Amino acid sequence: MEHPILFMTVLFEKIGLGAFAHHYPQVINSWLAMIILIVLAFLVKPKIDPFHPPRSQVIWETIIKGIEDFTVDITGEEGRPYYPLVATLFIYIFLCNIMGLAPGLMAPTANLNTNLSMALVSVIFAEFIGFKKHGVKYIRHYTGPILPLAPLFIPIEIIGRLARILSLTFRLFGNIVAKELIIGLLIFLAGAYLAPVPLYFLFILLCFIQAFIFYMLSAMYLAGALEEAH
Numbered sequence: 001m002e003h004p005i006l007f008m009t010v011l012f013e014k015i016g017l018g019a020f021a022h023h024y025p026q027v028i029n030s031w032l033a034m035i036i037l038i039v040l041a042f043l044v045k046p047k048i049d050p051f052h053p054p055r056s057q058v059i060w061e062t063i064i065k066g067i068e069d070f071t072v073d074i075t076g077e078e079g080r081p082y083y084p085l086v087a088t089l090f091i092y093i094f095l096c097n098i099m100g101l102a103p104g105l106m107a108p109t110a111n112l113n114t115n116l117s118m119a120l121v122s123v124i125f126a127e128f129i130g131f132k133k134h135g136v137k138y139i140r141h142y143t144g145p146i147l148p149l150a151p152l153f154i155p156i157e158i159i160g161r162l163a164r165i166l167s168l169t170f171r172l173f174g175n176i177v178a179k180e181l182i183i184g185l186l187i188f189l190a191g192a193y194l195a196p197v198p199l200y201f202l203f204i205l206l207c208f209i210q211a212f213i214f215y216m217l218s219a220m221y222l223a224g225a226l227e228e229a230h
Helices: 007-014 018-023 025-047 055-075 077-099 114-141 147-190 198-224
Strands: none
Touching: 007 018, 007 025, 007 055, 018 025, 025 077, 025 114, 025 147, 055 077, 055 198, 077 114, 077 198, 114 198, 147 198
């Protein structure tokens, strides 16, 4: 579901890329989310003071450290080097989710292709780390506990990995599309963007929860890849 006027589409029309913008609005809104995060990073970096941190820095460091500790609780100490990836997924998905609450923007996560790309990164990265840590022994994650039953377990495990991709993709897609449809319906009925404002607090909570679920499942898949096969 798209808002009546998409600002990014209008902008791309002015530079002669209107056809691309109309066909792939989720792509250009994804680019916008990336630009926002990159600009914020550059703006914040010069203000970081390791010796006399301001209150805002202390708050953000506490939040980031909390996410890191929670990730390590899930993955173990071996998962700490990979924490930046799952944390970035969480921040990026949350921003993409709440973009749909702003008039003139759409949530890139309301598109299956956006979610599928992130799900592929999450699942494939976990498998890559598993093979990197265990080498050929990682195959035991697919063969099951009893080697003679490997021909039965291998296709089941492969289907399970593919199901992870579909689960991450459709769970996020379904919830964000539902949020977009409800907002659109309220706007249509009331005729103003201020009408659903009281519900925006619930929508922000929904956006956070969906980003957190994606992040937590990604961390759990990574933890499973790092542990020894049983």
